[in-house]
Amino acid sequence: MMFSSFSSQHSAFPFVENPPTRAAEAPPETRCEYVRVRSAPPSMAPHGFGRGFSRSRGLSAGCSGRVRRFMEGVSLWMAMLLVLFVQPLYAEANTGNEDSAGTLHFVDGKGQWQEPALVLGSDFDVRVSGLIADSKLVRTFKNTSDDWREGVFVFPLPEKASVYGLIMKVGERTIVGEVQPREEAKKTYETARDAGRHAATVEQQRPNLFTTRVANIPPGAEVSVELSYQQLVSYRDGVFELSVPTTLTPRYIPGEPLAVAPQQWQGGWAVPTTEVLDADAISPFTVDVDDVAADSHRASVKFTIDAGLPLAQVLSPSHQVATQQDGQVVTVEPQAGDIVMNQDFVIRWQPFAGQEPGAAVFHQQWQGEDYLLAMLVPGRAGKTRLPRELTFVIDTSGSMAGESIRQAREALQLGLETLVPGDRFNVIQFNSQPHALFMQPEMATANNLARARQYVNGLKADGGTEMASALTLALQGQGKSAGEMPEDAARVRQVVFMTDGAVGNESALFSQIRRQLGDHRLFTVAIGSAPNMHFMRDAARWGRGSYTSVQDLADMSGPLARLFAAMEAPVMTDIQVTWPGQSAAVMEDSFPQRPGDLFQGEPLLQVVRGVAPAGKLSVSGRLPGGGSWQQSLDLQQAASGTGLNRYWAREKIDSLLDDARIEGQEPDKERITKLAVAHNLMSPYTSFVAVDKTPVRAAESALLKDNLPTLLPAGSQPGMARYPQTATFAPLMIALGLLGLMLSAAIVLLQRRAYP
Amino acid sequence: MSRSLLLLITSSAMLLVFGLWVPIKAVVAQELLEIAWAESQARQTESRPWPWADTWPVAKLSMPALGDSMIVLAGVHGESLAFGPGQMMGGNGTETAVVIAGHRDTHFRPLKYLEPGNELRLQGRDGRWQGYRVSATRIVDSRSEFIDTHKLPAGTLLLVTCYPFDSMDAGGPLRYVVEAQVDDTARLADKEDDHSSVLYSQAILDEIDTVAGL
Numbered sequence: 009m010m011f012s013s014f015s016s017q018h019s020a021f022p023f024v025e026n027p028p029t030r031a032a033e034a035p036p037e038t039r040c041e042y043v044r045v046r047s048a049p050p051s052m053a054p055h056g057f058g059r060g061f062s063r064s065r066g067l068s069a070g071c072s073g074r075v076r077r078f079m080e081g082v083s084l085w086m087a088m089l090l091v092l093f094v095q096p097l098y099a100e101a102n103t104g105n106e107d108s109a110g111t112l113h114f115v116d117g118k119g120q121w122q123e124p125a126l127v128l129g130s131d132f133d134v135r136v137s138g139l140i141a142d143s144k145l146v147r148t149f150k151n152t153s154d155d156w157r158e159g160v161f162v163f164p165l166p167e168k169a170s171v172y173g174l175i176m177k178v179g180e181r182t183i184v185g186e187v188q189p190r191e192e193a194k195k196t197y198e199t200a201r202d203a204g205r206h207a208a209t210v211e212q213q214r215p216n217l218f219t220t221r222v223a224n225i226p227p228g229a230e231v232s233v234e235l236s237y238q239q240l241v242s243y244r245d246g247v248f249e250l251s252v253p254t255t256l257t258p259r260y261i262p263g264e265p266l267a268v269a270p271q272q273w274q275g276g277w278a279v280p281t282t283e284v285l286d287a288d289a290i291s292p293f294t295v296d297v298d299d300v301a302a303d304s305h306r307a308s309v310k311f312t313i314d315a316g317l318p319l320a321q322v323l324s325p326s327h328q329v330a331t332q333q334d335g336q337v338v339t340v341e342p343q344a345g346d347i348v349m350n351q352d353f354v355i356r357w358q359p360f361a362g363q364e365p366g367a368a369v370f371h372q373q374w375q376g377e378d379y380l381l382a383m384l385v386p387g388r389a390g391k392t393r394l395p396r397e398l399t400f401v402i403d404t405s406g407s408m409a410g411e412s413i414r415q416a417r418e419a420l421q422l423g424l425e426t427l428v429p430g431d432r433f434n435v436i437q438f439n440s441q442p443h444a445l446f447m448q449p450e451m452a453t454a455n456n457l458a459r460a461r462q463y464v465n466g467l468k469a470d471g472g473t474e475m476a477s478a479l480t481l482a483l484q485g486q487g488k489s490a491g492e493m494p495e496d497a498a499r500v501r502q503v504v505f506m507t508d509g510a511v512g513n514e515s516a517l518f519s520q521i522r523r524q525l526g527d528h529r530l531f532t533v534a535i536g537s538a539p540n541m542h543f544m545r546d547a548a549r550w551g552r553g554s555y556t557s558v559q560d561l562a563d564m565s566g567p568l569a570r571l572f573a574a575m576e577a578p579v580m581t582d583i584q585v586t587w588p589g590q591s592a593a594v595m596e597d598s599f600p601q602r603p604g605d606l607f608q609g610e611p612l613l614q615v616v617r618g619v620a621p622a623g624k625l626s627v628s629g630r631l632p633g634g635g636s637w638q639q640s641l642d643l644q645q646a647a648s649g650t651g652l653n654r655y656w657a658r659e660k661i662d663s664l665l666d667d668a669r670i671e672g673q674e675p676d677k678e679r680i681t682k683l684a685v686a687h688n689l690m691s692p693y694t695s696f697v698a699v700d701k702t703p704v705r706a707a708e709s710a711l712l713k714d715n716l717p718t719l720l721p722a723g724s725q726p727g728m729a730r731y732p733q734t735a736t737f738a739p740l741m742i743a744l745g746l747l748g749l750m751l752s753a754a755i756v757l758l759q760r761r762a763y764p
Numbered sequence: 765m766s767r768s769l770l771l772l773i774t775s776s777a778m779l780l781v782f783g784l785w786v787p788i789k790a791v792v793a794q795e796l797l798e799i800a801w802a803e804s805q806a807r808q809t810e811s812r813p814w815p816w817a818d819t820w821p822v823a824k825l826s827m828p829a830l831g832d833s834m835i836v837l838a839g840v841h842g843e844s845l846a847f848g849p850g851q852m853m854g855g856n857g858t859e860t861a862v863v864i865a866g867h868r869d870t871h872f873r874p875l876k877y878l879e880p881g882n883e884l885r886l887q888g889r890d891g892r893w894q895g896y897r898v899s900a901t902r903i904v905d906s907r908s909e910f911i912d913t914h915k916l917p918a919g920t921l922l923l924v925t926c927y928p929f930d931s932m933d934a935g936g937p938l939r940y941v942v943e944a945q946v947d948d949t950a951r952l953a954d955k956e957d958d959h960s961s962v963l964y965s966q967a968i969l970d971e972i973d974t975v976a977g978l
Contacts, residue, residue, distance in 0.1 A: 745778070
C-alpha cells in the first residue's frame with residue numbers, strides 16, 4: 009500500500025520517438041511488396057493473348073480465311089513482342105556466377121534470403137531475495153522447417169552470473185544436465201548428436217558470453233533448454249540495480265586473421281585472428297529485428313523482488329514496466345508483454361529514504377560447510393579535493409555509431425563540466441587509431457574547455473576499436489608537461505573511459521591495464537543498449553577505479569553525477585577484513601582476498617567459507633584525510649540466504665584466474681575444474697551437457713545446423729553497412745506501359761477487323 | 765468498351781512516360797551537375813546543383829575503358845541516386861575506402877562491361893585524379909552480406925549496383941560489386957599517352973571540360 013502501483017515512464021526519450029537515425033544513413037530495406045509484381049506480366053501475357061484469340065475465332069466464323077490468317081500474324085507478332093519484353097523477368101532466375109564463399113546459412117543456393125528455420129523464444133524468471141538474484145532462463149527452439157535441425161545460439165548473461173543448472177525439455181520428457189569438463193562435454197554432446205539423440209550443451213566463451221547448442225530438434229517440434237543462474241544484485245548509493253542482457257554489441261576483433269579468408273570485407277562471422285583465437289565463437293551474426301520471424305527473439309520477463317525491506321520505488325530506465333505489490337514482494341513485468349531482445353533490461357529499486365541498509369549478513373550451510381556473505385557500506389567521507397589530471401577517452405569506433413555516440417558525447421560534456429580551475433585535462437578519441445586533443449594534459453581554462461567542447465561535438469563514430477593503443481596513450485603516452493610544478497606530483501591521475509566495450513580481446517586489455525596503470529585510476533562508463541559489462545567491470549577493477557553505465561540520454565545525468573562525485577576521491581583505502589577465529593584457512597577462503605579501494609556509495613562485499621555465524625566481523629580502512637576507519641558487524645544477526653556457496657565458488661574461481669594473470673601464467677585448470685564440478689558450476693573449463701538416452705533421428709535423415717543470429721542493439725547502427733537500394737521502377741514501368749499500349753493497339757486492330 | 769480501351773491506353777502511356785522520366789532525369793541532371801562540380805572545385809565548397817537539392821557533387825568518376833564519366837553525389841538516398849551515383853562512404857584521397865552506389869537502370873548500367881584490369885579514375889574536389897584498377901567483380905546478396913566498413917582496406921574503391929542488370933524487380937536482394945584498388949602507376953602511364961589513346965578520348969574530353977569550368 010505504501011507504493012500501491014507505479015510505473016516508470018520511458019517514452020519521453022528523444023531516440024525512442026526518433027528511430028530513423030539508422031534509416032537516414034543505412035539505406036532502407038528492399039521493398040518487398042513489389043516482389044509480387046514480378047509474376048503479373050507473365051500471367052497477363054497468355055491471358056490477354058488467349059482472349060484476343062478466342063474472340064477473333066468466334067467473330068471470324070463468318071469471315072474469310074484471309075482475315076483469320078491476318079489475325080494469326082498479329083497474334084504471332086504480339087507473342088514475339090511479349091517474349092521480348094518479358095524475357096528480362098526470366099533472366100532473374102539465372103543469377104550468374106554466384107560465389108558461395110562466405111555466404112551464410114541465411115541464403116539458399118539461389119541467393120535468396122531465408123529466415124532462420126528455428127524460432128527462438130526466451131523466458132526470464134528472475135527471483136530476487138536480498139542481495140542475490142536467482143534466474144531461470146528458458147530458451148525455446150521451435151523448428152519451422154521439414155528437416156532435423158541443430159540450433160546454435162550465442163547469448164549474453166550478466167557478467168557475474170554463476171550458471172548452475174541446465175534442464176532440457178522435449179515434449180513431456182525432462183533431462184537434467186550435468187557439469188563436465190569442457191572438452192568432455194563437447195565430446196558427449198557430439199556423440200549424442202551424431203547418434204541421433206536429443207542433446208543440449210551450454211559452454212562459456214567469456215564470463216558474460218555463452219553458447220548453447222541443441223541437437224536433433226525434430227521437424228515442426230520444439231526443444232527447450234532451461235538455464236539456472238544467479239548473480240549478485242548491485243547496490244550503490246542506496247539503489248539496487250539488476251541488469252538482464254538480451255543481446256550483444258558485435259565485437260571488434262583486432263589482429264590479423266589466422267586462416268586465409270577469401271573475402272575479409274564481406275562480413276558475417278568473424279574469423280579467428282592472432283589476438284582473438286576464438287573470434288568465430290563470439291561473433292554471432294547480427295541482424296535487424298525485421299530479419300527474424302515475427303515471434304522469434306522475443307522474451308517474456310518477470311521479476312519477483314523480495315528486497316527484505318519496504319521499497320519506495322521500483323523502476324526501469326530501459327523499459328516501461330508494470331509493478332504489483334504483495335506484502336514486501338514486488339513483481340515487475342514489462343507493460344508491453346514480450347520484449348524484443350535488442351536491449352538490456354535494467355531494473356532498479358530503492359528503499360525509503362533513511363532506510364537504506366548500511367550493512368547486511370547472510371548465512372547458508374551447504375554440505376556441512378558454513379558460508380557467510382557480508383555487506384558493509386562505509387559512511388560518507390568529507391570532501392578533500394586534490395588537483396586532478398583527468399583524461400577522457402571516448403570510443404568513436406563503428407560500433408558506437410547511432411545512439412551510442414550521442415550518449416558518449418553528452419557524457420563527455422557532462423564530464424568536462426566537473427573540471428575546476430587548477431585541474432589538468434585531455435580528451436582522447438580512438439577508433440582504428442587514437443587521437444588526442446592536446447599533446448599533453450592542459451589546464452582547465454575557459455579557452456581550453458571551449459576547444460574541448462568543440463572537439464567533442466565534432467566526434468563521429470567510424471572505424472575499428474583498437475583499444476590497446478588508446479589505453480597506452482592515456483596511461484603512458486602523454487609526456488609529463490614540460491614545466492611540471494612540484495604540486496603536479498600530488499595530482500590525482502584519472503582516466504575516464506567511455507565505450508560500449510565491444511571488443512573480443514578483453515583479457516589482453518586487462519593485462520595491459522595492469523601493466524601500464526602506474527598511479528592512474530581508470531573509470532569506465534558503459535554506453536549503449538547492450539554494452540559489454542564484463543569489460544566495464546573488470547577494466548575498472550584492474551584500473552583501481554569504478555564503473556557505471558548509462559542507459560539513454562534522459563537517464564544519463566544521475567549515474568554519471570554519481571560516478572563523477574565518487575571520482576573526487578576514494579572513500580576508503582587499505583581495507584583489512586578480519587573474520588572471527590582468524591586462521592590461515594579462513595583467510596584463504598575469504599573473497600575478494602584483497603578488497604580494492606572503495607568509492608563513495610560503494611559497499612564492501614565479502615564472502616567466506618568455514619566461518620560460523622557467531623562473533624564479529626571487523627573491517628578497517630584508511631580515510632582520504634589520513635584518518636582510520638573501523639567498523640564491526642555482528643554475525644549472529646545473519647539472515648539465511650541461498651546460493652552463497654555458488655557465489656563463493658565463483659569468487660574463488662575468479663580469484664584463481666586473477667592470480668594467474670598477475671603471475672602471467674596459465675590458470676590452474678585442474679583446480680578450477682574440480683571446484684566447478686563440486687559446486688555444479690559453469691566455468692571457462694566446465695560446460696553443461698544434457699543427453700537423452702534413446703535415439704530419435706534415424707541415421708538416414710540429415711541434420712542441418714542453424715546458427716541463430718542475435719539482434720542488433722536498439723539505437724545502434726550496423727557496424728557493417730548494408731548494400732543500398734540501387735534500382736528504379738523505370739524498366740518495369742516502361743515494360744508495363746509498352747505492354748499496355750501494344751495490347752490496346754491489338755484490341756483496336758481486332759475491333760477494326762471484326763466490325764468493318 | 766471504347767472507354768475502357770481509352771483508359772488502358774492513357775494509363776499505359778502514363779506508365780511509359782513515368783518510366784522514361786527516370787532515365788531522362790538522370791541524363792539531364794548530370795549536365796546540371798557538371799556545372800555544380802566545376803563550381804565546387806573552384807570555390808572548394810559544397811555547392812548544390814539547384815537551390816532545393818539535398819545533395820551535392822563530391823567527386824567525378826571516370827571509366828576510361830568504357831568512355832564514360834559521371835558526377836558522384838553525396839549520400840545514397842533515393843534523391844541523390846536519381847541524379848547520379850552516390851558516395852556511401854569515404855572521403856577525399858586514399859586514406860579511406862570509397863564506396864559508390866548507383867542505379868543499375870541509369871548511371872551504373874555500364875558497370876556490367878567492367879572487367880578486372882580495367883582502369884577507373886576518381887577526381888576529388890581538389891581536382892586531383894586518383895587512378896584505380898578493377899581487381900574483381902562479384903555478386904552479393906544484400907540481405908546476408910554487408911560491407912564491413914571496419915575491414916575495408918584504405919585505397920579500395922567499391923562500385924555497387926543492383927543485379928541482375930535486366931531485372932524489372934526494383935527490390936531484389938542481389939547486388940553487383942566492382943572492387944578496385946589504388947593504382948598510381950596506371951595513372952601516370954596513362955597521362956603520358958593521353959593524346960595517343962583514342963579509346964580514352966571521351967573521358968579525357970570530360971576531364972578537360974571540368975578544368976575549363978574552373
